[in-house]
Amino acid sequence: MGHALIVEDDEDSGQMLASLVKREGHSAITAPSLALARRLLAMQPPDVLLLDLHLPDGNGLDLFENTDLVADTEVVLMTGQASLETSIQALRLGAADYLVKPINPTHLKSLLSRLIRPSKLQAEIASLTEQWRETGRFGPLIGASDAMQSVYRQIARVAGTGVTVFIQGESGTGKELVARSVHELSRRREQPFLAINCGAISPHLIESEIFGHERGSFTGAERQHQGFFERAHGGTLFLDEVTEMPLNLQVKLLRVLENGTFMRVGSTQLQQTDTRIIAATNRDPAEAVMRGALREDLLYRLNVFPISLPPLRDRASDVPLLAERFLEELGREERTSKRLTPEALLKLQAYPWPGNVRELRNALQRAWVMAHGSQIDEEWLPRMPAGSPPPATLAAPSRVVDLAEGGGPHLDIRIGTPLSEVERQLILATFEYCGHHKERTAALLGISMKTLYNRLKEYRL
Template identity: 65%
Template sequence: MPHALVVDDEADAAEMVAELIAGEGLTVATAGSLREARRQLALQEPDIVLLDLMLPDGSGMQLFEDGSGLSNTEVVLMTGHASLETSIQALRLGAADYLVKPINIKQLTGVLSRLIKPSVLVAEASNLFDELEAEGHFGLLWGRSGKMRSVYEQILRVSATAVTVLITGESGCGKEVVAGTVHDLSRRRSEPFLAVNCGAISPHLIESELFGHEKGSFTGADRQHVGIFERASGGTLFLDEITEMPLDLQVKLLRVLETNSFMRVGSTQAVMADLRIIAATNRPLAEAVQSGKLREDLLYRLNVFPIHLPPLRERLEDVPLIAQHFLDEVCRREGQTKRYDPQALARLSTYHWPGNVRELRNIVHRAYVMAPDEIITDECLPQADEPTTVASGAPLLHIQLGTPLAEAERQIILRTLDHLGRHKEHTAATLGISLKTLYNRLKEYATVPDRIKDEGQEQG
């Protein structure tokens, strides 16, 4: 039977938590000081410790620092309020989660249901790195380059905790795959993983989609709607393109992160939010704040643990491995085996890949279709005059040094769109962004005067 230790100098609070834990089928001991906690740890190694850091004879942090037998014990901090500092402290100490006092039974039950010994997580990590050496992948992420190994280490570091993660990187790098990997390695793995593209939902509907609404709360609300936050309860919610979320809703998301609760549209009843938030953006963070696309206070609350994904051009040594993975996938699906000609594989390994891994996948699938037999030759790959690559005859766009990144991005998108005859799908493929992202940018630019011709930029 799993064993728990509650360390809290408030005797009544400790006994109440102990009773709740016992009701979930665990044996429980309590301690009101560091000295008593050390004695209990020596008597029986607990599976989980619920730890208040403010104790009469010192800080609970000392239990981490003096090697008091917590190496194979899940630690959950108990705090008077949820804050950014609490999240950072939990991460730094290696705590798996934290609970806000007074302890909510639903949140406590959720923590206990996710109980996994650290030794199990360590064994899983070892197996993943064995697979990386043998097969070249870390879960669903492919590549053995140094930059990707650094990403894998960060994923392992944060997945064992409950802190918020912010993933940055260019479009097509695989930010959702990283978010899914964090979830799969976390203690929430048996609960839902839901992904939401904040730029793909109408600004008028996004609050209802996220938080739900009550019947009659607005015209057309003929029944209660359970939002994504409730459907992801116990699991992980991935908010992609967070900078596309309306600013007024960013304020409400900030409150959810601070209070661990939200309200459906049209309701005055708070709902506990027992879920982990992972957000992502392809915009530079400083530029997003400066341009008013992301609230600075929300950035600080989301950016507890940042993970930056390198573009594919910075890890070209991974291209052959990833290209073979995509080819194996399509071969299995189509039932016919094909392979690369060395010259074709060499060209894939030297291309700039503006669309990153997403563009590589698309080109591999296209090459499979184009190959008349089992060999994918150089001729099966897109040529210089095709819209999936940067056309050699395209006019050059000179952007002055010091131009804000958002303005440079705007000029590149609009000029590429014009060069490709206003064909949006080709433009998105050429730039390596999703069609959804392109439409979002064009909608944004429609409210800004077109300054390109007036700026007198030289073309060559």
């Protein structure tokens, strides 16, 4: 049970909202002005603040001037129109969501069902951040490069809000994983996450799949069918390759984004949906608008919070972490373990990966099958394109390590050397060999980032 403060100057509207909130098992109180709202916030910080923008003594957004008043309160803006400006404003100020007037009881009920205090969300994000520092993983995403750190910060910032996210990146970069991460960190996590590839469905069927259809609306429609928007109600709908959606359908999608309504195929009755949209494309959206494949007004409505995913060739330092993860998964499936040789790992980092992370996984699966014994060498890895630099140039060590005749790097350890000293020499030599690259060092040694950090700290590095 939560407590709601409703800041609304229209007495009838305020009382109606309070009744709806109480019907869902929460307590509620109304305030017709900013002055009274400030006093009530100071007396009893609510779980949710339903905030009208136009009030007799100022703009509702003035409450954000005192951040302490709303620091641990879920703020929901109430506005007469769901515009791009409202979305951006809500995001900038840290509002969790917004409701369009007149308030739809179904939308309000759905919003109240997912109340989570901001402090709890921040604690979860802090936990994920700590996990990333130790392991190089952020939920289902893997990578410790600067480019991926930027992606993680953007996910953490937008997940707790209700604004639309637009993910751009080449095929195989992990756009759906980003969408799932946003959903899992949001207040909608307990509701469905559904994904649809707009380019993989026939143009004749996609409208029915997204919006549903009535029985008898077309040949073969023997029963009523609920589309993705109905099934994702309260949750998140991921529209992959949205630039492949037919133009006539883009108009209907725009209406859903603006007022949360749609109609099933063959119906004249409006349906209400409370669904967060996350869209993605592997194309340049501006170019898609230029050639008429994407409506400009839809692009503006989708592109509230853009996230750009880097291709794998621009974050080669993440390849060891990704390879380690994929080999772990293969090991669990096959009930055995295999590791990459240092030379094979360097070759993986040098390869340009036009198919990105998806291609890397496929390449490792093939090499796993073909490799004899517990080590995977270079033989079955993808061949470098003509004119590419040799792998060693990408990870040149800062100090020459002794080499065995015709073999790879090695260490000479005196028999009787204490294990702690053996470990120290091995870690430092590998660290030097990898050019002081921590992620690559941890991957070669088969230890976690946390263990490596602790050892380097112990060695005062």
